[in-house]
Amino acid sequence: MNEDHCDHDPIPQKEIQRNIDQYGCYIIQVKPDDYLPGFAYTIGLYQQFSHPEIICFGLSLNLLGSVLNDACELIKNGQPLQVGVYYDDFIADYPMQFLTVDKSFYPNYWGIANSFYGHYNYPALQLVWPDKQSLFPWEPGFNVNWKYKQPLLDRDTDFKFYEERNLAVYTTKYVLEGKPILYVYHNDDGAWQFHSEPEPDLKDAKLVSLESITRLDPGINELYHLSLGQSARRGSMEEEWGWE
Structure with missing residues (x-):
């Protein structure tokens, strides 16, 4: 042993x-x-x-x-x-x-x-x-x-999340218009949020697929292991993610 x-x-x-x-x-x-x-x-x-x-x-x-x-x-x-x-x-x-x-x-x-x-x-x-x-x-x-x-590590290198690609996640119109994703939340209930502002307005909310988020910013894949109740933020696209 x-x-x-x-x-x-x-x-x-x-x-x-x-x-x-x-x-x-x-x-x-x-x-x-x-x-x-x-x-x-x-x-x-x-x-x-x-x-x-x-x-x-x-x-x-x-x-x-x-x-x-x-x-x-x-x-x-x-x-x-x-x-x-x-x-x-x-x-x-x-x-x-x-x-x-x-x-x-x-x-x-x-x-x-x-x-x-x-x-x-x-x-x-x-x-x-x-x-x-x-x-x-x-x-x-x-x-x-x-x-x-069991994540299968011989495939899907462009999508490392455990969920399905078509999982509905929350973002805002600003992210879809090109603003960088700086705040990511994995809620206790399993829902994901991807935002460019710390406190986005609900009127700007959009529901999109998780895969579309990884296409907008492939680096988001590295947050696949953000556990329930955790969040991550960064000051800009060039900075490392900080976890909470």
């Missing part, structure tokens, strides 16, 4: 390396909240075995750790894991598959791995699990209640 870490606080490089040397990889675990699923990923598979790192979402933290440890053992025993193959080694009666992760998602999910390697030039796979009917998230009929537990 390797040690787990349950957030994205800095971890000493020596601690990570010590566990990689002893167990083959180090596992980072990130807890779920009311909006975002929990996930876990490996560090060290690429260094030790020239194998892609692995990430998995949406299961309990204990199960995520167990699944990734099992994957590490297979790799250590000379069984590299491949895309497009069904694996029944991880959860009984639930064959799982791997997807190739697009590097545009690395800044969003691999914070500690990126710091450890000092670059994004390592490969990664996503381990994806099916519903109780053995259907995967991209297949018709997949359990809609589980849809947002």
